[in-house]
Amino acid sequence: RQRTMTDHKTSKEQKYDRQLRLWGDHGQEGLENAHVCLINATATGTEILKNLVLPGIGAFTIVDGHKVSGEDVGNNFFLTSSSIGKNRAQAATELLQELNSDVSGNFVEESPDKLLDNDPEFFHRFSLVIGVQLPESTCLRLGSVLWDAGVPFLVCRTYGLIGYMRLIVKEHTVIESHPDNALEDLRLDQPFTELKHHIESYDLDSMEKKDHSHTPWIIVVAKYLEKWYSEHNSQLPKNYKEKEAFRQLIREGILTNENGTPEDEENFEEAIKNVNTALNPTKVPSATEDIFNAEQCENITSQSPSFWVMAHGVRDFVRNEGNGKLPVRGTIPDMIADSDKFIKLQNVYRDKAMKDAAVVSKHVEALLQSFGKPPESISEQEIKLFCKNAAFLRVVRCRSLAEEYSMDTFNKDEITSCMDSADSEMVLYLMLRSVNRFYQQHSRYPGVYNYQVEEDINKLKLCVNSLLQEYSLNVNVKDDYIHEFCRYGAAEPHTVAAFLGGSAAQEAIKIITHQFVPFNNTFLYNAMSQTSATFQL
């Protein structure tokens, strides 16, 4: 038995097999080249890191000036009682590092505020900074530094039974968004030349039953569309009535036996079923249009990231050789057909996709050359991947914290309209903003000790009211929430920290791998009702 290169599975491939099936080897490579910074090794923080260390992040650095307390050990799987009194960053690093020897763990025994005072550029080295249980002032300071440095920032907070996440990234591009329900790119409304020829090579009427029943439904629809065109002035079936008539036309094409009963032709049933979606007019999706019209796509410079260079290349294609259409994707769904017919049809699409991608390559090359950059700076593989995903490209832009907080630019409409429903998750956001105010004023959070709960309710209410007043928010925050947030006493119960840990880690992986689509930009989880919401603030 011959051993080939492809035989040998490294132990890393085996270990990461289940996740490689989601983000591929290239996604894993991105993960392994990343260095993430976690600020504060609280339960929320270590749970987030655990879910990054296990899949093999390249490196992490914990920044934490706190000493481990008894409470810390109580809710944190990565702290033990023997570390009480010791530096929390170090203690947590040891037990997190132990999870995966592929990962390199580091710690800095320093508060983020001190680092911001003395060495803000410390944070520039990271692929992503995750700030956990941070006071508002630190958040805003750090937010500003990271925004200017172009480092993505993920803010996470577990507050009682509430989980909060805020993503701050100027511009995040996604080529592989992996949409759940993508429409196929079949071009039946405007078949390209090679497809037309291929369709012409079929003559359904002269086929034996075996071939007739194993003709791909794409061909069937195409053939009957031709019939339809001849009777309907070359117009596609447009409404339900016409589509129904078209389906009937196809149904009438099903072979019948000597007695006149229709044969079992699954491929025709598939054709009928797919009429709904197969005749959708081929067009550039609006998200992709927006990308083409973006300033970054229009004005390519030598600094432009390859995403925009490729977008410009595809745009050039669309406006020229593509005749208003994207490069052909090149994939078709499985369908009842004999192997030969299916493979031939599949190759028609595949070959066209390759041709289109090659044309896009030429455009990209020309662009690169105009900046004196070698054509190899963007590989064929990258361009092919980009073309294949042209209909699924996404750009996520999350506003800065400064914009969220500023009197001039805060999202008043979103807040007020959500608060039309008094129990909307938006009230949780307002409460978190309010406890931040409380902390600013009293240097502590409300209700930490039992005796404080009652008296803090009124103090917190004042904070709520001052917040609403300052922002001229004419909304009603129910007293129940004020009471509840005092009751929480800034507790960080493990199960809520763990929920957030999983959520935040996956968003971090999306940012690092540029696969799948990150949230934009505020996520709130309510463990009492097991509900959540995302707001763009």
Add this chain to the structure above:
Amino acid sequence: MNLLLLSLFREKKRRRIEELNENMVVDGGSVDHTEWQGRWDHLKKFLERAGPFTHPDFEPSTESLQFLLDTCKILVIGAGGLGCELLKDLALSGFRHIHVVDMDTIDVSNLNRQFLFRPKDVGRPKAEVAADFVNGRVPGCNVVPYPSKCIKCKFHIVVCGLDSVVARRWMNGMLLSLLIYEDGVLDPSSIIPLIDGGTEGFKGNARVILPGMTACIDCTLELYPPQINFPMCTIASMPRLPEHCVEYVRILLWPKEKPFGDGVALDGDDPTHIQWVYQKSLERAAEFSITGVTYRLTQGVVKRIIPAVASTNAVIAAACATEVFKIATSAYVPLNNYLVFNDVDGLYTYTFEAERKENCSACSQVPQDLQFPPSAKLQEILDYLTENASLQMKSPAITTTLDGKNKTLYLQVRTFPTCSRLVIFKLGLVDGQELAVADVTTPQTVLFKLNFIS
């Protein structure tokens, strides 16, 4: 949802608190060397303080924590992706008496998410290694492992982190079989809540089941669509996808060529077996000009691999553990009753109340309706039992009473080939005949009533 269930724990708690008080008077209190100052502070706020959103039955008390620590018994089913997370979450939520069942051993592909296991543990039983790790990391916690199916204790709550619908249905049926009805009225103290979690890639769900009261697993069986297998004619003569080529080798070629000896079954965990299948799949694919067969794809098809990551398991297990905490402490009204999660595009959750099915084959206690003409063959009944989306039985065995005697109509172990082709009225079955069906998907036999139609 009926809030009756909270009296479940209140009564138990009250009795336990009385016990504890008695003990304390006698012992003068015991010194716990595994405790330290502030250990449970994060939890106490939810147990010792009143609040506006708590369950109506909730009473703040310093003894609630004791109930969790000393008395509450939780059964965790599965020590894999969800199980490891559940054990950690429960241990750090005050639960100390946790039993965990898992018959599997550790595989290297588990290590990307089942964080209680290390490379040196590969091959060892999951339940044991998981229990050891948690007990070592969380002082005072007593996780008891069961590497086999045999569990005898009674539990307050059962949490499932399973990867099989059949196993879920079994557990569901077990808890239903423990229900006690007096004069047709359900005794709430016989209810053992079942929290069930499931994940697949970036999707997951968590649900709360109160057997006998809320929708059970079988009530919503349609939410678990049956596994799609490729048609045999595609595999045998018309492959189009690389997956078809692999299935050809697995289903048709392996039994024919017996590459590792007579009677040696294909073992998806044996790399030499997969390697053989991979090579043969490449040959098959080449025959039909099919591209895309890789080792990874081959293994995925043979083992029916479902992609998995740490993050989704963390989220779903956390949601489940939160529910366990709520139910055990009455701190909040539990999830009513189904949560769906998906973080492919942003983060999406959807919470809804799954409804009980009036004629659920598992929990409705009414005989299931079977409608067949008397000229139908027994095989048609068998097909219905396996193919119907609400039943999805695997290999049902049917018995009935004929001439006052119990008679087996169909049993797969000893084949009754002629029987299943027999027309049912020829078997002596009459209109209204009661059939008792046993299957791996249910611990209790399901009663069917056969109604003749024309």
